[in-house]
Amino acid sequence: MRIGIPKENLKEEKRVGLAPAGVDALVRLGHTVYFEHGGGEGSQFTDEDYSKVGANIVFSAEEVFKRSELIAKVQPLNEAEAELLQEEQILFTFLHLAVAKKSILENLLKNNVTAISYELIEDSRGLPVLHAMSEIAGPLSIQIAERYLESSSKGGRGILMGGITGVAPAAVVIIGAGVVGTTAARAALGRGAQVIVIDKDLNRLRMIDSLFPGKLTTVMANPYTVTRGVKFADVLIGAVLIKGEKTPHLVTESMVKEMKKGAVIVDVSIDQGGCIETSRITTLSDPVFSYKDVIHYCVPNMPALVSRTASYGLNNAAIEYIQNIAEHGLANALLADAGLSKGVCTYKASCTNEAIANIFNVEYRKLRIFSTN
Numbered sequence: 216m217r218i219g220i221p222k223e224n225l226k227e228e229k230r231v232g233l234a235p236a237g238v239d240a241l242v243r244l245g246h247t248v249y250f251e252h253g254g255g256e257g258s259q260f261t262d263e264d265y266s267k268v269g270a271n272i273v274f275s276a277e278e279v280f281k282r283s284e285l286i287a288k289v290q291p292l293n294e295a296e297a298e299l300l301q302e303e304q305i306l307f308t309f310l311h312l313a314v315a316k317k318s319i320l321e322n323l324l325k326n327n328v329t330a331i332s333y334e335l336i337e338d339s340r341g342l343p344v345l346h347a348m349s350e351i352a353g354p355l356s357i358q359i360a361e362r363y364l365e366s367s368s369k370g371g372r373g374i375l376m377g378g379i380t381g382v383a384p385a386a387v388v389i390i391g392a393g394v395v396g397t398t399a400a401r402a403a404l405g406r407g408a409q410v411i412v413i414d415k416d417l418n419r420l421r422m423i424d425s426l427f428p429g430k431l432t433t434v435m436a437n438p439y440t441v442t443r444g445v446k447f448a449d450v451l452i453g454a455v456l457i458k459g460e461k462t463p464h465l466v467t468e469s470m471v472k473e474m475k476k477g478a479v480i481v482d483v484s485i486d487q488g489g490c491i492e493t494s495r496i497t498t499l500s501d502p503v504f505s506y507k508d509v510i511h512y513c514v515p516n517m518p519a520l521v522s523r524t525a526s527y528g529l530n531n532a533a534i535e536y537i538q539n540i541a542e543h544g545l546a547n548a549l550l551a552d553a554g555l556s557k558g559v560c561t562y563k564a565s566c567t568n569e570a571i572a573n574i575f576n577v578e579y580r581k582l583r584i585f586s587t588n
Contacts (some may be wrong), residue, residue, distance in 0.1 A: 216541040219245045219283025222254035223274040223290050227499040229257025229522035232287035234530040235264045243412030246541050251279050258526040297322035306330045312571045314488050323561040336558035347522045353398025356481040358449040363479045363510050372477035377407025384408050388444045391454030392419040395483050399452050413444050436488035445470045453482035455490040459570045464492040486515035504511040519564040547588045
């Protein structure tokens with residue numbers, strides 16, 4: 216199979232679709248890989264690193280798209296990239312179609328693209344590709360919050376995360392006890408913070424409580440407890456995920472208005488619309504804004520801050536799926552892996568994800584695959 220890795224054209228996206236190790240694995244199996252010049256620079260991978268393992272270096276995204284049967288990316292498609300899609304191409308990336316423009320979906324359908332969304336792929340333990348990025352986003356959210364709590368930041372409270380003898384530590388309130396919430400809690404506890412985790416799923420709360428027995432407080436989510444938790448927080452981490460759908464605003468504007476002056480919000484859910492009503496997308500070069508003296512950090516591609524780690528993590532989680540399609544063909548790979556098929560958003564000019572179809576008012580068709588053996 217011909218596999219293409221374009222350079223991410225979002226200025227502040229430094230991750231790359233596959234690390235050299237992934238390219239090496241594909242080339243050893245006899246597949247052809249086209250890699251766009253400079254695509255790995257943000258993760259400290261050179262063109263030579265890719266050419267050494269057998270990649271063909273090309274010099275434009277257009278050439279990558281035109282030559283490839285399968286495209287491996289990181290960022291959701293933008294309109295310029297959507298115009299480069301080829302007939303019956305396979306696309307692997309974090310699509311986040313629930314918050315995308317309808318024109319992106321229309322281009323996928325028009326070109327009969329099989330669009331597989333990394334954040335929707337499942338296995339017996341959850342969402343394996345998204346898990347890799349969530350493992351990064353959780354600890355990063357605490358690292359970032361710690362920075363903006365400082366007096367030198369834009370109005371930070373001037374608090375040491377772990378406190379000192381006789382002075383209380385920061386109160387870190389995490390909404391969501393999934394992978395982001397769990398890894399954020401671990402990082403915050405490691406820094407000595409007081410940690411409260413709020414979730415509506417009692418089983419998730421039991422799980423996180425068993426991981427850190429006696430070290431944090433778990434609270435069942437409802438409007439009353441969320442309101443109290445938000446008001447108490449020095450740091451508020453939004454870690455809510457509803458698979459494939461836009462995240463609801465669990466923290467309202469009125470709740471934010473009641474927060475402490477100089478408190479920090481890190482809305483990790485922003486790539487799916489954000490779980491805090493006052494959030495709006497920010498960038499790595501201009502990551503924060505203040506609303507009612509509360510600092511908001513709302514960068515959707517936060518793992519790009521540690522791009523090399525993130526690129527390796529993505530590679531490790533995604534390469535098996537790409538290999539299976541390259542080796543066995545799309546239809547057979549999807550038939551053999553029900554979790555992979557759950558990541559398919561468009562197939563044979565149809566929208567195969569019901570939530571996305573409802574959002575954009577297009578026809579939904581259940582995914583039906585027939586073996587090519």
